[in-house]
Amino acid sequence: MIKKFKNKIKKIQDKPEDAKIRIIWVLAFLGIVIMAGAWYISLGFNNAPRNNNKSLFSSFPDFQKEINNIGKISEDYKTVIGDVVAEGEKIEIEGIVKNYITENNYLSDLSTDQTDTSISKLRLKNIEKLKNNWYVEYEQYHNGHLVDGSKISFQVDSVEKKVIASDSNFDPDINSDAIESKILEDEAFGLIIEYSKKDNLDLKSSQLVFYKNIKKNPAEYNLVWKINVFSLEPAYDYTYFVDAESGEIILAVDNLQ
DSSP, X not given: OHHHHHHHHHHHHHOGGGHHHHHHHHHHHHHHXXXXXXXXXXXXXXXXXXXXXXXXXXXSTTHXXXXXXXXXXXXXXXXXXXXXXXXXXXXXXHXXXXXXXXXXXXXXXXXXXTTOOSSOEEXXXXXXXXXXXXXXXEEEEETTEEEEEEEEEEEEETTXXXXXXXXXXXXXXXXXXXXXXXXXXXXXXXXXXXXXXXXXXXXXXXXXXXXXETTSSSOEEEEEEEEEEEETTTTEEEEEEEETTTOXXXXXXXXXX
């Protein structure tokens, strides 16, 4: 039963527009379960043989076990319902933020369709509640790739249900039409080995991102490999930005400093 119930939770995530209605249904269903449990207990009590020297539970050997099972099921439902309510509130808060973005023309081309790689857009990175406020953070994407360092964050009053603060370094003027890298990840890693003159490096992480190259005049966004490499002996931990078209090392950042 719990498994079927959790499947309904997934449907709430798939169809956020029905979240509030489904949460009401969930709470009603839990009420029925609790009422059925109470009826079961009262039925057992009324039918129990009267004996002043014996308790109700001793008259029914399996009754205590059934009570424990009902309690466990109730706790399971409380956990699931708690998740549903939290998910529903997150959906509501994100909706408030999106309305705020639209009404204030915060972005001219915000898209929630993450399969569309033709326009700049935002993707939700994090949403969490701290005390009486919600904090929502988006990252900027262009042509399907993360724009390094570009994000927008919002603070939402959980009581008033309105945006009370925001911060942004979103750049709407990315004019690069690059979509794919012309060099492979292994080739970029090899260029780093050659550049650093270290042959004992391990690749920790890599990602294709758009990076604002301020070395050029005027500054422009390049599609680059952002690669983190490290070694234990000697201690070495760097993040390299390698141009995905030319293979040029644009930037090397020492993570140990």
